[in-house]
Amino acid sequence: MAHVISIANQKGGVGKTTTAINLAAALAASELRVLLIDSDPQGNSTSGVGVSKHEDRRTIYDVLLRQAPAEHAVTDTEFGMSLLPADQNLVATNLDLVDQEERESRLKTALASLLEKYDYILIDCPPALDLLTLNAFVASDTVLVPIQCEFFALEGISQLMDTIDRTKKAFNPNLGIEGVLLTMYDDRTNLTRQVETDLRDFFGTQVFQTVIPRSVKLAEAPSFGKTILAYDPRSRGAEAYIQLAKEILANAQRARTESAQSVG
Numbered sequence: 001m002a003h004v005i006s007i008a009n010q011k012g013g014v015g016k017t018t019t020a021i022n023l024a025a026a027l028a029a030s031e032l033r034v035l036l037i038d039s040d041p042q043g044n045s046t047s048g049v050g051v052s053k054h055e056d057r058r059t060i061y062d063v064l065l066r067q068a069p070a071e072h073a074v075t076d077t078e079f080g081m082s083l084l085p086a087d088q089n090l091v092a093t094n095l096d097l098v099d100q101e102e103r104e105s106r107l108k109t110a111l112a113s114l115l116e117k118y119d120y121i122l123i124d125c126p127p128a129l130d131l132l133t134l135n136a137f138v139a140s141d142t143v144l145v146p147i148q149c150e151f152f153a154l155e156g157i158s159q160l161m162d163t164i165d166r167t168k169k170a171f172n173p174n175l176g177i178e179g180v181l182l183t184m185y186d187d188r189t190n191l192t193r194q195v196e197t198d199l200r201d202f203f204g205t206q207v208f209q210t211v212i213p214r215s216v217k218l219a220e221a222p223s224f225g226k227t228i229l230a231y232d233p234r235s236r237g238a239e240a241y242i243q244l245a246k247e248i249l250a251n252a253q254r255a256r257t258e259s260a261q262s263v264g
């Protein structure tokens with residue numbers, strides 16, 4: 001049964017897509033079956049793994065609004081994971097969904113038939129708390145929140161947590177936090193260290209031990225349509241995402257052990 005993770009922060013440019021692509025690649029490199037879902041009209045996860053946004057292929061738009069089966073829109077990538085791509089049509093999705101039935105649970109319904117086929121499903125959300133993000137939260141087990149180490153890091157976070165809480169109450173009582181991920185981390189600056197201290201005080205153990213360094217290689221890779229593991233497997237960025245995958249797998253193992261103990 002797939003574990004479904006939304007990668008979300010309504011703030012733009014904090015590393016959602018970079019994390020979605022490279023965490024997907026790192027999990028796939030551990031022999032896991034991984035599906036990456038691009039739920040952002042910008043389509044950066046789609047182009048970032050070398051899949052054209054302009055070809056006449058089925059996308060998440062067809063799944064959400066034209067009742068196309070999700071498996072018909074899933075395509076392979078060169079990097080071990082499958083992709084449910086986005087395209088520009090998705091720009092209109094919020095408006096197109098507003099007056100539809102079950103507008104919040106379209107993605108959940110569509111993914112039901114895929115849950116047995118994958119170990120992990122990662123959803124790259126748009127920089128907005130809109131219907132696309134709400135569909136992702138309703139379909140997910142957990143939310144992973146990337147936060148850029150900068151001065152206004154916590155801005156908007158209470159609104160995000162509030163949206164997660166309201167989604168739990170209204171649609172998905174088991175929705176949890178996968179973790180808070182510090183991105184674009186530069187340990188040479190006092191600011192990064194100060195932001196890290198603040199975030200670890202605020203979120204406690206919900207913050208991943210792994211941090212993602214600021215790295216030119218991570219920023220370059222998508223322009224070649226490659227994951228960091230394919231572009232430069234020895235880079236610090238590649239190492240960091242492999243480490244993050246290990247931390248997530250270890251957390252999942254610990255949760256399984258704890259729930260087995262509480263049952264037994």
Ligand SMILES: Nc1ncnc2c1ncn2[C@@H]1O[C@H](COP(=O)(O)OP(=O)(O)OP(=O)(O)O)[C@@H](O)[C@H]1O
Nearest residue numbers: 012013014015016017018127184213214215218219
């Ligand atoms: N660790 C990093 N080091 C250096 N640059 C990075 C890093 N992570 C992301 N970037 C760059 O920062 C920019 C924003 O990253 P990304 O696209 O992953 O953020 P996002 O949250 O998905 O943005 P959006 O909200 O627009 O979807 C991109 O140009 C990306 O290449």
Ligand SMILES: [Mg+2]
Nearest residue numbers: 016017040044
């Ligand atoms: Mg993005």
